[in-house]
Amino acid sequence: MTESSERAVEPDAGAATPGRTAAVPPPDPRPTRRHRFDRAALRADLRAAVPDATAALVVTALIYAWLYARVQSGTSATLAVMPFLADADTYWMYWLCQAFGWSALLWSWITLVLGLVRSSARPAPLRVPAARVERWHRTTSLTTMGLMFAHAFLFFAELVRDNGDELAWPGRLTSAFTDTFVPGGYTSGTGRLAILIGLLAFYLAVPLGLAYYLRRSTGGRTWRALHRFIVVVYVLSVWHTLLYGTNVWYDGTFRTLVWLLQLPVAALFLARLLAPARRGDRLGPPPRRTAPRHPFPYALPYALRLAARLAAAATLVVLLAVPATGRDGGRTPDGEATAPGVEPGTVWAGLAVLCVTVAITAYRTRPRAAVGTGTTSRTGEASRMGEAPGPS
Secondary structure, rough: OOHHHHHHHHOOOOEEEEEOOOOOOOOOOOHHHHHHOOHHHHHHHHHHHHHHHHHHHHHHHHHHHHHHHHHOOOOOHHHHHHHHHHHHOOOOOOOOOHHHHHEEEHHHHHHHHHHHHHEEEOOOOOOOOOOHHHHHHHHHHHHHHHHHHHHHHHHHHHHHHHHOOOOOOHHHHHHHHHHOOOOOOOOOOOOHHHHHHHHHHHHHHHHHHHEEEEHHOOOOOHHHHOOOOOHHHHHHHHHHHHHHHHHHEEHHHHHHHHHOHHHHHHHHHHHHHEEEEOOOHHOOOOOOOOOOOOOOOOHHHHHHHHHHHHHHHHHHHHHHHHHOOOOOOOEEOOOOOOOOOOHOOOOOOOOHHHHHHHHHHHHHHOOOEOOOOOEEEEEOOEEEEEOOOOOO
């Protein structure tokens, strides 16, 4: 037998031989850097979002045309606040900014409704597959982020144009960027609070909205828990609109309509809490295969879930009371402008509490690699690291 043939039949060092067990290295439970961000899913959702984004642009154009017509006819409530905006041709970027703001709020409403429908127990009349609802939810989320950025960018562009008579180009760009994109940079009037709230909504929407594409790294349980904080983004967006939307500053039908549109959201949110799609989100204790480590293992989760249900029910009652009483927080045309009851410092404190809550949630739901296996524990599912977990 030649030397080469001897090498060909020589057993591999790690192969199993009689009386010897193969040495198989344990798999690395960590996803590779190349797969931590699901770029393929993001590209697929971006392609699927093209029809949705096109529809959003058409709606934005219709809103702009409606706002322009109201300005030309002198019926826009904004002119009572800022009469110089009556020249719609000069201030077209401002009015387009307003149009993108309204379409962004509408698309965020659609996105949240789809998410609540997807994460709730599906009613019998709903014939749309859950996977399709989830895909719609992701594509409208991407469209919403684009609309929010367009809203902010056009406000930035309008400030650059407006400062043209006072500052040179470097100063114009710096001042407009600070007022538009730096939280707390806008320091005059109601914008001190309203623009801060709007920016926080935008800056929170991006990481929370894109958390789905990091699920291979964070684990299915973590991204689902973090994604639920997207409700805060929607609340901030509505608050920003009611504070700074000059079309809804005053009491009237349009402002009341904005309040009424929150009723379906509150009702779906309560329905999602009462009848969630996932068994682990229900009010009762989840099934356990092992004995609990302390006497009352479900006390805190039960209390938190019960408090969330009571808060959702109370919110629904308040939303019903707003149109019934006519007290929607709007201003009266002949009355004096009242300062908001919340200061920017309170918003910053709330943001700090939110960040701490998000950090604790991410820590408690983080995936842990089981010893000697390539699976994760405490995720509520038997999925391998690096594979896509089930839908939310």
